[in-house]
Structures are given as C-alpha cells and as structure tokens.
Amino acid sequence: MKAFRILSNNISESFKGVFRNFSLSLASISCITITLILVGFSLILSYNVNNFTTKIEKDLTIVTFLKRGVSEEEIEEVKSKITELSNVKSIEFNSKNQVKEEIQDESEVFKSILSQYTDETNPLKDTFLIKVEDINSIGDTADVIKEIENVDLVKYGEGSVEELIKIFDIVKKITYVVVIALILVTAFLISNTIKITIQSRRREIEIRRLVGASNAFIKQPFFFEGIILGFIGAVIPILACCFGYQYLYDKLGGHLFTAIIPLVNPTNIIYIVMLVLIAVGVLVGAFGSYRAVRKYLKI
Amino acid sequence: MQLIELKNVYKRYPNGVTALCDVNLNISKGEFVFVIGASGSGKSTLIKLLYRQERPTKGEVYVGGVNVAKLRNGKVYKLRRKLGIVFQDYKLLPKKTVFENVAFALEVYGLKKEEIRKKTLKAIEQVGLKDKTRSYPDELSGGEQQRVSIARAIVNNPKxxxxDEPTGNLDPKTSMEIMKVIEAINEDLGTTIIMATHDEKIVNKMKKRVVIIENGMIAKDVMKGKYKNEGI
Known part of the structure; x- marks a missing residue:
C-alpha cells in the first residue's frame, strides 16, 4: 500500500514535471519526433526494398529444355524426377507449340518466320519452367536437372543470377544496418537531450537527496517523465509515417514508377511501424532519463 | 551515548587542503550549539560531515548512533530522514508552492494524503507562514523563503x-525573527540545533553553547559563549 502510494504519487509528479518544465520537455519531444520520423521512413523503405528483392527472387526460373522427339511417357518421367528434387517448389510444362505461340506473339518478324513450320516440324523444344525454394542453391539444382535423361539444356541465367542474388543480399543487409544504426543514433541523441534537460534540474535532484528521498524514489518520476516524453514524441512520426505512406500508396496506385516495383500494402506494415516507433520512443525516453539522473545522485 | 559524536576526525580534500584536523566533539540531545569561525576555518566542512555531504578522511562521525563515515551512497537517505537541514540559499524547489515544498519531505515516506496535509500545515504554522501556503518561492521575501525551508526541515520531526548559515542572506531584523523561529523549535519540540554562522549579534544575544573552529581545529568550546569575548 505504501509502495503503491509512492508510485502513484510519483506518476502524478512526473506529469507535473513534464508540464512545469514545458520548454525543456519540448526540446526533448522535438528531438524524439525528428529522429523517429527518420527511423519510420527508413523502416518503410527497408520493408519495400525487401519486398521488391524477394519478389524478383521468386520470379527467377530454371528453364529446362528437353531433347527433341521425346514421347509423352518420357516427358512424364522427367517431370516426376524433377518434382522429387527437394529444392523444387513448382514445375510447369510448356510444350514446344506453346513456346512457338508465345514467341510469335512477341514480334511480327518471328511470327512470319515461325509460321513456315507446322506443329510437326516445329524446331523448338519442349520445356519445363521450374521455381525453386532456396534461391541461393539454384545453380546446384540446375546441375542435378541437367543430368536427368532426355534433358538437353538447362538455363537459369547463370552468372547474372548469382550476381543479382549477391547484390540483393548486400542491399538487404544495408537496409538492416541503416535501420539499426538510425535506432542507435536516435537512442543516443534522445538520451543526450534528456541529459541536458535534466542537468538544468540537478538542483531539484539535489534537494530530493537532502530531504531524505531514496535513490529509487528520485529516479521514479524521471523514469515516467521519460516514458511520457517518448510517447508524445512518437505521435507525430506515427501519423506522418502511417498516413503519409497510405497517402503515397493510394496516390501511386500501389507501385513505384512501373508495375515491376510494387509497394508493400500499408495495412501489412503500418501497425509494425507504429509499434516499433512507440517502443523506441518510450524505451529510449525512459532509460535515457533513468541513466541521466543517476549521474546526479552523488550529492 | 551522545546524539552526535565526532572522534579524531580529519578531513583532507583531494586538492590537498586540510579542512579539519583531529576534531573531537560531543553534542547531546536537546542542545543548541553555534559553530563559528572565519571563512575557510572548516566549519562548513564540519557541518557537511554531519549530513554526509562529505566523508571524513579519518576518524568517526556518529549521528544518532549511525556511523556516517561508513554510510554507502545508496543508504544516505536513511540518515537524512533523521535530520532537518537548513541552508543559506534555502534550496527550495522553484516550481512548487510553499505547501508542496514542505510536503515534499513527507512524500518520500509514502504517507496518506491527509496525514501529509496535517503535518505540513502544522510545520508551516510553526514558522508563521499560514497565509502563504499557495505562494511560489519567488513570490516570497528572503526571510519567508527561509521559513519555508525551516518548515520543510522540521516537518518529519527530526532529532x-x-x-548552515541560515541568516547569511538576511538583514539583521529578519535574521532575529528567523532565530526566534529556530529557538522556538528547540524549546517546543526539543530538537537539537547545530548552527554554523558568523553573525556575532545573534551569537551574543542567544547565549548558547559556542564551538569556535580555527584552522580546522576546535579552538574553544564554551557554554553561554559570546562572540567578542572569544577574540575573533
């Protein structure tokens, strides 16, 4: 009961502290606001980069060309052998006549050239389009498929695909590093600002010590003040990121410049972004204050 | 055992200044003691040792049975709850009213609101500031501010x-009023008073025990002492 009275007293004390030192509070709040806006934007950006690269990787396909003149049973046999491979996610058969039509649709020149051939004399080959689970071992899977009987050629953009995957990996890592670095910088900036604002209240802390307040008692209201400041500071970034992104998404019609670069649907990420921003603001505010007060508890 | 006991206390600051040198002092319950001395004589250091603002380099300082010298930083509040401290610069919280400033010393105990109110108003009445409870410190005169700080110091019934030079910033008339308040606390509540000062008028008029510090040592310790007679 006694501890509870002290706690509730300290919480109301912290609200008073925020409003009676309003100019100092405002300094902390605006610092939190600006840095959290940056964190929010980088978070959304990294989500989109990840979304884009994952989509591209999913589209990578192994094209398997079969030998000319294979029978339907042989095609089935090859298909079942490929399906058995552990890394294969999906397989789709594309007969040589389907391929011919696709090519003819693409250009007038090919159309006239290929129209000389009937279905029987079609020089093209039957193909399988294969997607894999783990994009990093696409090369190994292609090698295995190549050894299967009646398989003539295997193409997956070797060389350029490996490069692409490497680049995507680096880009993803960079976005993670940027987000984490920004959160750390935010923590540092906010706790420093709070340190400065608390410095001007060291007299208050000193007096608390002198009238017999325990260290825990002195830290409590500053701890709650930090939470309040962090929370208030997170409001504008949350509004800016969530509504701003929703607006941008609607305005651009769900993709950036072209349909190749889709944007992440806002409803999928705004709650996570919201949570992260509040958590960073509140935690950093609370522990920043807590740490800053400790320095003045030596009187 | 004495309420306050200093045994062979030495204090040497990190910069090499020796502030106190082999000080022995006993103060019993209910006494009123002046500690006087020139600036730099060590009287402030002596006072600071009592509430563990400073630690002695050597020797022992007992306040109410607690060895202050060995008190850890985190436990200092236990000592300070037994003490009331009044400073030359009042040390009031500027953003709190008179009532809140005084009540603040009680809030650390987690008492009920009603109990805090009763005790706070009683302490404010004791120092004669009943009609200023809602004022902020910067709306008060120096004498009134010092009364607030006295009220804060006595609100938890300290032993x-x-x-520490409570009248240092005040004019002679206000100083005498403050002294009357402090004397009344000594007489009404039986609180032991230790007061550092260099106001000779006050010392001469009050005729209490006087401890004179010179060059970090106790030069004289007399009952009903006078400032001038001791040749400072």
Missing amino acids: VLIC
Whole structure:
C-alpha cells in the first residue's frame, strides 16, 4: 500500500514535471519526433526494398529444355524426377507449340518466320519452367536437372543470377544496418537531450537527496517523465509515417514508377511501424532519463 | 551515548587542503550549539560531515548512533530522514508552492494524503507562514523563503536540525525573527540545533553553547559563549 502510494504519487509528479518544465520537455519531444520520423521512413523503405528483392527472387526460373522427339511417357518421367528434387517448389510444362505461340506473339518478324513450320516440324523444344525454394542453391539444382535423361539444356541465367542474388543480399543487409544504426543514433541523441534537460534540474535532484528521498524514489518520476516524453514524441512520426505512406500508396496506385516495383500494402506494415516507433520512443525516453539522473545522485 | 559524536576526525580534500584536523566533539540531545569561525576555518566542512555531504578522511562521525563515515551512497537517505537541514540559499524547489515544498519531505515516506496535509500545515504554522501556503518561492521575501525551508526541515520531526548559515542572506531584523523561529523549535519540540554562522549579534544575544573552529581545529568550546569575548 505504501509502495503503491509512492508510485502513484510519483506518476502524478512526473506529469507535473513534464508540464512545469514545458520548454525543456519540448526540446526533448522535438528531438524524439525528428529522429523517429527518420527511423519510420527508413523502416518503410527497408520493408519495400525487401519486398521488391524477394519478389524478383521468386520470379527467377530454371528453364529446362528437353531433347527433341521425346514421347509423352518420357516427358512424364522427367517431370516426376524433377518434382522429387527437394529444392523444387513448382514445375510447369510448356510444350514446344506453346513456346512457338508465345514467341510469335512477341514480334511480327518471328511470327512470319515461325509460321513456315507446322506443329510437326516445329524446331523448338519442349520445356519445363521450374521455381525453386532456396534461391541461393539454384545453380546446384540446375546441375542435378541437367543430368536427368532426355534433358538437353538447362538455363537459369547463370552468372547474372548469382550476381543479382549477391547484390540483393548486400542491399538487404544495408537496409538492416541503416535501420539499426538510425535506432542507435536516435537512442543516443534522445538520451543526450534528456541529459541536458535534466542537468538544468540537478538542483531539484539535489534537494530530493537532502530531504531524505531514496535513490529509487528520485529516479521514479524521471523514469515516467521519460516514458511520457517518448510517447508524445512518437505521435507525430506515427501519423506522418502511417498516413503519409497510405497517402503515397493510394496516390501511386500501389507501385513505384512501373508495375515491376510494387509497394508493400500499408495495412501489412503500418501497425509494425507504429509499434516499433512507440517502443523506441518510450524505451529510449525512459532509460535515457533513468541513466541521466543517476549521474546526479552523488550529492 | 551522545546524539552526535565526532572522534579524531580529519578531513583532507583531494586538492590537498586540510579542512579539519583531529576534531573531537560531543553534542547531546536537546542542545543548541553555534559553530563559528572565519571563512575557510572548516566549519562548513564540519557541518557537511554531519549530513554526509562529505566523508571524513579519518576518524568517526556518529549521528544518532549511525556511523556516517561508513554510510554507502545508496543508504544516505536513511540518515537524512533523521535530520532537518537548513541552508543559506534555502534550496527550495522553484516550481512548487510553499505547501508542496514542505510536503515534499513527507512524500518520500509514502504517507496518506491527509496525514501529509496535517503535518505540513502544522510545520508551516510553526514558522508563521499560514497565509502563504499557495505562494511560489519567488513570490516570497528572503526571510519567508527561509521559513519555508525551516518548515520543510522540521516537518518529519527530526532529532537534529542542522543550519548552515541560515541568516547569511538576511538583514539583521529578519535574521532575529528567523532565530526566534529556530529557538522556538528547540524549546517546543526539543530538537537539537547545530548552527554554523558568523553573525556575532545573534551569537551574543542567544547565549548558547559556542564551538569556535580555527584552522580546522576546535579552538574553544564554551557554554553561554559570546562572540567578542572569544577574540575573533
């Protein structure tokens, strides 16, 4: 009961502290606001980069060309052998006549050239389009498929695909590093600002010590003040990121410049972004204050 | 055992200044003691040792049975709850009203609101500031501010009231009023008073025990002492 009275007293004390030192509070709040806006934007950006690269990787396909003149049973046999491979996610058969039509649709020149051939004399080959689970071992899977009987050629953009995957990996890592670095910088900036604002209240802390307040008692209201400041500071970034992104998404019609670069649907990420921003603001505010007060508890 | 006991206390600051040298002092319950001395004589250091602002380099300092010298930083509040401290610069919280400033010393105990109110108003009445409870410190005169700080110091019924030059910033008339308040606390509540000062008029008029510090040592310790007679 006694501890509870002290706690509730300290919480109301912290609200008073925020409003009676309003100019100092405002300094902390605006610092939190600006840095959290940056964190929010980088978070959304990294989500989109990840979304884009994952989509591209999913589209990578192994094209398997079969030998000319294979029978339907042989095609089935090859298909079942490929399906058995552990890394294969999906397989789709594309007969040589389907391929011919696709090519003819693409250009007038090919159309006239290929129209000389009937279905029987079609020089093209039957193909399988294969997607894999783990994009990093696409090369190994292609090698295995190549050894299967009646398989003539295997193409997956070797060389350029490996490069692409490497680049995507680096880009993803960079976005993670940027987000984490920004959160750390935010923590540092906010706790420093709070340190400065608390410095001007060291007299208050000193007096608390002198009238017999325990260290825990002195830290409590500053701890709650930090939470309040962090929370208030997170409001504008949350509004800016969530509504701003929703607006941008609607305005651009769900993709950036072209349909190749889709944007992440806002409803999928705004709650996570919201949570992260509040958590960073509140935690950093609370522990920043807590740490800053400790320095003045030596009187 | 004495309420306050200093045994062979030495204090040497990190910069090499020796502030106190082999000080022995006993103060018993209910006494009123002036500690006087020139600036730099060590009297402030002596006062600071009592509420563990400073630690002695050597020797022992007992306040109410607690060895202050060995008190850890985190446990200092236990000592300070037994003390009331009054400073030359009042040390009031500027953003709190008179009532809140005084009540603040009680809030750390987690008492009920009603109990805090009763005790706070009683302490404010004791120092004669009943009609200023809602004022902020910057709306008060120096004498009134010092009364607030005295009220804050006595609100938790301390055994000892330590005053570090409480009249240093006040004019003679206000100083005498403050002294009357402090004397009344000594007489009404039986609180032991230790007061550092260099106001000779006050010392001469009050005729209490006087401890004179010179060059970090106790030069004289007399009952009903006078400032001038001791040749400072």
